[in-house]
Amino acid sequence: MRFFLSSLDAAPPSPSVATLDPELRSAISFNASNSVEECQRYRSAFLLRWRRRALETGGEPKGPCNVTLLSEMMRYTGIKGMDDLITHLEDGFPMSGVLSYDAIYERGPATTPELSVEELLARQQDVLARTKKAIRSDSRDNKSSVWGSVLKDIAAGHMEELNCPLPSNSVFLRRFVVRQVKADRPGDSPKERACDDGKMAQINRATAVQSKVRLDSIDVFAESARLFVQETVSSRGQTAFCMVGLDHREAYRQLAADNGPLCRAVVAEDLSGAVRFFELKKLSFGESASVVHYNAFAKTLVSIVRIGMKVPLMQYFDDFACPGLLEDERLLGDLLELLEGILGTAFNEEKTARGNRFRHLGLMFSMGSEGIDIFLSEPRKEKLKGLLRQFLDSNSLSPGEASSLAGKLNFATAALYGKVGRIMLQPIYRRSDARSTQPGFSLNSDLRRALLWWFELFEDPHLDFNKFIPTVPPAVEEKRYVLQTDACPKGLGAILATMKGNTLVDIEFFSCPVPMEFGKTDIHLLEFAAVTVSMLHWFEGMRDFLLASWIDNNVSLQSILQGSSRSVELFEPVHWLWGFLARARATVRFERVPGEHNLSDLPSRLKVEWAHHPIRGVLPRRVFPQDALVKRAIRGMRSEQPRADSAAGHR
DSSP: HHHHHHHHOOOOOOOOOOOOHHHHHHHHHHHHHOOHHHHHHHHHHHHHHHHHHHHOOOOOOSSSSSSSHHHHHHHTTOOOSSSHHHHHHHBBBSSEEOOOTTTEEEEOSSSSSSOOHHHHHTTTHHHHHHHHHHHTTTTHHHHHHHHHHHHHHHHHHHHEOOSSSSOOTTEEEEEEEEEEEOOOTTOOOOOOEEOOOOOTTTTTEEEEEEEOOOOHHHHHHHHHHHHHHHHHHHHHOOEEEEEEEEESSSSSGGGGGOOOOOOEEEEEEESOOOOEEEEEEEEEEHHHHHHHHHHHHHHHHHHHHHSSSSOOOOTTTTTTEEEEEETTTHHHHHHHHIIIIIIOOOOOOGEEESEEEEETTTEEEEEETTTEEEEEEEHHHHHHHHHHHHHHHHHHHHHHHHHHHHHHHHHHHHGGSSSTHHHHHHHHHHHHHHEEEOOGGGGOOOHHHHHHHHHHHOOTTOOOOEEEEESOOOOTTEEEEEEEEEEEEEEEEEEEEEEEEEEEEEEEEEEEEEEGGGTTTTHHHHHHHHHHHHHHHHHTTSSSSEEEEEEEOOHHHHHHHTHHHHHHHHHHHHHHHHHHHHHHHHEEEEEEEEEGGOOOHHHTTOGGGGGSSTTTTBBEEEOOHHHHHHHHHHHTTTTTTOOOOGGGGGO
């Protein structure tokens, strides 16, 4: 009972779910608590120091940046343990072996490469044969695009042709092109991105990345913007806000690879049909090593900006962004002076942006004193529907197309609460991560079902792809709900408390016996069914409610928090739950209650005598969910499938 009472007094759930790095929080607080003039003076002093130092060192930067200045800035700002980064910037980044950057990233489970370099090289004749076969079967348009990308890389100095006989340490990379249509300019020619298949070449199997690369996700960006607005308004009152964005030019191609141990040979067919080989000198999309190396470099730049200039810059791969004040007209220029003018990194000038309405990672953001609006624009939504319709009509989805589509869908649903659709991304990610066994990359049943579900999601008139994060978290005076659920082979139980401020207003509970036909049901599914019954009985038809939900079953809880499950039994219930919460625009926090402190254990065991005693003066009332609802929940909501003709009706 004591735990239940303490859960009633816990802070209400908030739509903001991200935790921020200390250096990011510090930069936010500095800008929020100081005047624009003081922030500009601080940045100017930092820039002046390093402008002078750049003149002293002399010369143009060799490689992606002025490595000497970068190394000195790292020491000046207290960034330690990154000597490997400086070495790699000077000598090239290793593309195989064990890779980690422990100073900036948490270390994951200890892993070793599946293949040694010797084993990798021993497989290359087979790799080359399969690569040539794949190239021969490619379409003329794709071959032309690939050849165009090769010529572009040669002109930029990113690769050079290899003459026969080829080096004995060659690793053969099949190049393919992913086409990306711009949501805001659908009539333009698609952007083509060259990718080199490190999976087919098996170089990814000779690489073990031990660092957990942590990027500043949309949630981090939104929470940073919210905190910046909250602290600024608290410090100086109402004002106008803006956001600033930069795009790192060519990203991976800025960093050189160490090709000493391996010669990474891109295989391509020229316009005459001859197969030719080119040594790739830079990092490449498609290789595991590129991800950790590039992001370690970008993260270091961000840390220097946060610590040295006190600017709350964030980074998601090659997209950089930060919140600011509209009156601080020098912010974007100061960032470019440090990163481009002094350090010598290259950014796309045409993609720099500053304004109150701001596109970031496929979503639109708007900042105001009341909070942060995140929304999916109508052109973007229509573009996604068009892509889904295209893949369904053609009955085909290549690995490259799947990777691009999965990223777009993942970002799009960030405008919805929680983990909606996470499970329906799995078949798409599986296609992106494997060489398809389906002829011509045709859709299997799981993939078709997932694409249909996503199409229906964007068609749903009840879904509002607009997420508002208030500057100030929900007031404790608002009505909110506290739920505890439990299950055992005999029954399902749940207790729902309604709070108004610190006052307990109402308590309801159910105690439902498990129907006999479900006597051998997996306990994890029963535990989840208690949550499902609670949602359907108490919250069906409600919108914009605040709920703290407590569960003592670890498997069910982790499945909910991840928005996915390895358990076949929980696949459908997890998927259904997040869709239900998205349509309700609910703000929900799921947490674990120790089993011995779970008050709903009693009603799950069909014990109701405890309810004869008031809790804080409120007598619990028993409610009776419909039998059909209980059975539907225990079945795992499997009856809810997307309509097979949904996309066909919109062709």
